[in-house]
Amino acid sequence: MSKRFRDVSIRQLRALAALEASGSITAAAAKLHLTQPAVTLQLRNLQALAGLPLIQRTGDGMLLTDAGREVLALTERIEAAMAACATSLEMMAGKTGGRISIGAVSTAKYFVPFAISGFSQLHPEIEVRLTIGNRQEICAALRGYDLDFAIMGRPPVDIEMDVDLIGDHPHVIIAPTAHRLAKKPRLALGDLADETFLTREPGSGTRGLMEQLFESARIRPTIGMEMSSNETIKQAVIAGLGIAFISAHTVATELDERRLVMLDVVGLPIIRQWFVLGRKDKVLLPPAQAMRRFLGEQGAQFLPRTQGRLRLTRASKPAEH
Numbered sequence: 422m423s424k425r426f427r428d429v430s431i432r433q434l435r436a437l438a439a440l441e442a443s444g445s446i447t448a449a450a451a452k453l454h455l456t457q458p459a460v461t462l463q464l465r466n467l468q469a470l471a472g473l474p475l476i477q478r479t480g481d482g483m484l485l486t487d488a489g490r491e492v493l494a495l496t497e498r499i500e501a502a503m504a505a506c507a508t509s510l511e512m513m514a515g516k517t518g519g520r521i522s523i524g525a526v527s528t529a530k531y532f533v534p535f536a537i538s539g540f541s542q543l544h545p546e547i548e549v550r551l552t553i554g555n556r557q558e559i560c561a562a563l564r565g566y567d568l569d570f571a572i573m574g575r576p577p578v579d580i581e582m583d584v585d586l587i588g589d590h591p592h593v594i595i596a597p598t599a600h601r602l603a604k605k606p607r608l609a610l611g612d613l614a615d616e617t618f619l620t621r622e623p624g625s626g627t628r629g630l631m632e633q634l635f636e637s638a639r640i641r642p643t644i645g646m647e648m649s650s651n652e653t654i655k656q657a658v659i660a661g662l663g664i665a666f667i668s669a670h671t672v673a674t675e676l677d678e679r680r681l682v683m684l685d686v687v688g689l690p691i692i693r694q695w696f697v698l699g700r701k702d703k704v705l706l707p708p709a710q711a712m713r714r715f716l717g718e719q720g721a722q723f724l725p726r727t728q729g730r731l732r733l734t735r736a737s738k739p740a741e742h
Contacts, residue, residue, distance in 0.1 A: 426470045431503075434496040436463035437475065437485075441493055444482035467492070518546040519708035524559045524571040525551065526626055528651060528668045529695065533572055536723040540715050547708045555649070557624035563700060569709040570699035572716070574626050581701040585717035588724050591669040591690035592630060593683045595676075597661050603682045610638045610686065617645035617663035619654050627651075631666040634691065655681065673725035695724070 439449035439460070450460045468475045475489035485493060509518060525533045530553055537549050552562060560577045562568045574590060576582045594613070596603055602612065621628040635642050645663045648654050651671040658665050659680055669690060675681040697716045699705065705713065 426472070429467060429470050431499065433463045433467035433470075434492070434499065436460050437467060437489065437492060438496050438500075440464065440476065440483060441485050441489070444484075446483070514707055519706060520548045520550065521709045521712050522550045522552070522567065522569050523712070524562050524568040524573075525553055526556050526559055526571075526573040527553050527649075528627060528671055529553075529572045531668075531670050531673075531725055532723045536716060536720055539719065539723060540712050543715070544708070544711065547712070549712070555622065555624050556626040556629070563698070566700070566703060568699075569703065569705055570697055570713055572695065572697055572720075574693050574695065576696065576698050583699045583701055585697040585713065587695035587697060587716060588721035590693045590695045590724075592627065592666060592693065593669045593672075593690045594664060594666050594686050595655075595658055595672055595681045596664040596684050597658060598679055598682050600664070600682065600684075602684055606685050608684055608686045610635065610640055610688070613642070613664070613684075613686070614640055616643065618642045619646050619648065619657050619663040619665045620644055621651070621654070622647050622649045625649075627666070627668060630691065630693065634666065634688075670725040695720070 435453065436449060436455075439452045440446065443449045443452055446457050446460055446464075450457045453460060464476065471488060471492060473488040474486050475492060476483050477486055523533075533551065537551065541547070541549065552559070552568065554562070556573060559568075559571050559573055560580075563571055563577065563580060572587070576584055602608060602616075605612075618631075620631060631642075646657065648657070651667065654665050654667060655672060655675055657663065659675070664684070669676075669683070672681055672683075676683060697713055697720070699713065
């Protein structure tokens with residue numbers, strides 16, 4: 422078949438299909454609501470692109486050659502694909518189907534899957550693809566238009582973003598339950614100067630926030646190990662390898678189960694926020710718009726419950742005189 426066949430149009434293919442179904446140019450023209458010369462021109466151009474005879478005249482009317490039937494099969498596949506696409510677009514427009522691509526920093530994985538589950542119960546036909554990474558990786562994905570939106574803290578400064586608040590994001594310092602400072606009130610950051618800190622890798626938002634905290638106090642903490650996983654940090658702290666500055670949302674379960682303790686440090690917790698962030702110039706289809714609206718309006722209910730424990734810690738502090 423001619424290489425020029427790639428220039429075939431859907432009108433030409435439909436003219437061939439109408440001819441096969443009706444057996445004559447006149448009937449095909451009526452079926453397509455076109456003039457006979459218009460249909461004849463479409464068929465002539467299609468045959469020229471194919472480089473082979475597609476139609477033969479017989480006493481029983483105009484029939485397709487083997488090449489014509491091959492092109493007809495292509496026509497049927499194209500029509501089926503177009504119908505499927507039209508159905509998908511209708512589903513997307515009605516927010517009953519489609520695909521969403523979202524990103525989340527690794528600390529957010531403790532609540533984002535629950536938020537996705539809540540959304541999916543309302544829109545079961547929408548496929549949600551989740552990418553987890555550190556702050557640098559998620560920001561890079563936003564820059565590359567790979568994501569519809571992302572769930573993280575501080576927005577990147579080099580991209581114009583639409584920002585919706587989800588809720589508060591507290592950060593605390595955790596230690597093993599039997600740590601020497603576990604029950605001491607009103608610790609200053611200087612009291613932790615001799616402690617070994619287990620930290621996230623450079624590029625992590627939590628790591629950056631910790632560095633800001635200690636720089637503001639003009640303290641250089643001792644870094645024991647850098648880890649790319651909050652789970653590894655938690656287990657290392659439980660094992661007594663050091664203490665850690667970490668999102669309270671990542672350790673809610675361990676604090677409740679008393680496998681970890683939250684040190685009572687003056688100035689902590691540091692409260693940041695969770696946001697839904699999307700590029701201003703990123704076009705969102707209705708399914709993505711629906712999920713973004715859902716997260717902005719209902720996302721806070723999926724955050725780990727840490728506020729009660731934080732209030733308890735504050736209430737246990739002695740009154741200042």
